[in-house]
Amino acid sequence: MIARVFVSLFTLGLLGSLMGTAHAADVKAGRKKAQMCAACHGIDGISKMPMAPNIAGSPAMYLEKQMKSFRSEERKDETMNVVAKPLSDADIADLAAWYSALTVDVTLPN
Numbered sequence: 864m865i866a867r868v869f870v871s872l873f874t875l876g877l878l879g880s881l882m883g884t885a886h887a888a889d890v891k892a893g894r895k896k897a898q899m900c901a902a903c904h905g906i907d908g909i910s911k912m913p914m915a916p917n918i919a920g921s922p923a924m925y926l927e928k929q930m931k932s933f934r935s936e937e938r939k940d941e942t943m944n945v946v947a948k949p950l951s952d953a954d955i956a957d958l959a960a961w962y963s964a965l966t967v968d969v970t971l972p973n
Contacts, residue, residue, distance in 0.1 A: 886953040888923065893961025896954055899946065908965045919965040926959035 894906075903912045908919025918926060932938035933947035934955070950958075 886956045888956040888960035890957075890960045890964050893957035893959070893964075896958050897961050900958065903942070904962075908962045908967075917967075918962045920967040921963060923956075923959040923963035926962055927955050930955045930958065 897904075897906055900906075901911075903910065903915035904918050905911050908917060908921075910917045929938065930943075930947050930950065931952075933940060933943040934950055936944050947955075
């Protein structure tokens with residue numbers, strides 16, 4: 864019984880620390896912020912440049928991790944490291960919310 868209570872409290876504490884000062888991502892704010900991304904990734908998340916990936920419909924969690932990795936320079940890319948450096952966690956969450964909210968239709972070839 865005591866072990867179960869301890870595990871429950873530990874889990875709640877862990878979840879609370881992971882959530883930290885969570886920012887409720889704002890898709891509309893993300894759309895506005897995505898203007899700076901549009902030259903390469905497109906406002907619709909479909910790349911406008913050959914070396915930039917399509918990011919429309921990518922999971923928000925994935926996009927946030929990648930942008931934070933660029934910001935910290937854990938992941939190296941000359942352009943993205945510069946672009947991501949001034950972004951706050953809230954900016955990143957908003958951008959991820961925007962691009963993950965986009966839907967992509969796929970048509971298989973015959």
